[in-house]
Amino acid sequence: MHKFSEEALESGIYCKKCKNLLPEDAFKVNKKTGKLIKPCKTCRNKYFIKYRKKNWAKFREKHRLAMQRYRKAHPEKAKEQNRKDRERYKERRLAHMIEELKTVKDEIVPF
Numbered sequence: 604m605h606k607f608s609e610e611a612l613e614s615g616i617y618c619k620k621c622k623n624l625l626p627e628d629a630f631k632v633n634k635k636t637g638k639l640i641k642p643c644k645t646c647r648n649k650y651f652i653k654y655r656k657k658n659w660a661k662f663r664e665k666h667r668l669a670m671q672r673y674r675k676a677h678p679e680k681a682k683e684q685n686r687k688d689r690e691r692y693k694e695r696r697l698a699h700m701i702e703e704l705k706t707v708k709d710e711i712v713p714f
C-alpha cells in the first residue's frame with residue numbers, strides 16, 4: 604500500500620499528515636508510554652497554530668483563568684513572579700532606552 608521500501612521505513616518514521624519519512628526526533632515522545640506521538644512535530648505545530656488562531660479568545664481566557672488560579676494557590680510564588688516581571692520590564696525598558704540613545708547619538712552633532 605505505501606510507496607516506501609522496507610529499508611526506508613526502517614530508517615525513518617512515516618507521518619501520514621505530511622507524507623514524509625522522518626527521523627525519530629521529528630516526533631514527540633509520549634512520556635507515559637514511551638511511544639512516538641504522530642503526526643510529526645511540524646504537523647502538530649501547524650495544527651496547533653491554526654487551532655489557536657481560530658480559538659484565540661478561548662485560549663486567552665483559559666490562560667488568564669489558569670494564571671488567576673495559580674496566583675491564588677501560590678501567593679508567594681505569584682509575588683516572586685511579579686517582582687521578576689517588574690525587573691524584566693525595567694531591563695527591557697533600559698535596553699530600549701540605550702538603543703534609542705545610540706541612534707540619537709549618531710544624529711547629534713558632537714560639540
Ligand SMILES: [Zn+2]
Nearest residue numbers: 618621643646
Ligand atoms: Zn508530518
